[in-house]
Amino acid sequence: MEKQELTMASSHYQIGDLVFAVEDIVNDGGIPDVGEEAVIAAAGSRGVVVDCGFAALDVKRAVYLVRFEEGPEAMLGKPVACLPEELTQVQPAAA
Numbered sequence: 001m002e003k004q005e006l007t008m009a010s011s012h013y014q015i016g017d018l019v020f021a022v023e024d025i026v027n028d029g030g031i032p033d034v035g036e037e038a039v040i041a042a043a044g045s046r047g048v049v050v051d052c053g054f055a056a057l058d059v060k061r062a063v064y065l066v067r068f069e070e071g072p073e074a075m076l077g078k079p080v081a082c083l084p085e086e087l088t089q090v091q092p093a094a095a
Helices: none
Strands: 018-021 039-041 046-054 062-070 080-082
Touching (some): 018 062, 039 062
Antiparallel strands (some): 046 062, 062 080
């Protein structure tokens, strides 16, 4: 079997990029100690990309680990796996 060379050059985001949640990011059951379907990051939440990779079942599908700001001190939370379409670099308009 030929090993396929993958690079991050084709990814949307790089480690350290500031991103915002396009929609509510909810737990799909993959994060322990957080209720399934609980909102992890509300739409518009600011975060930072801390790692990039590819889905195990589809190596052409990018996945990003993002730490979103939490609480009044805006501390970075635990890393959350996000798909490219769940993220944007466009800051949402202030309400």
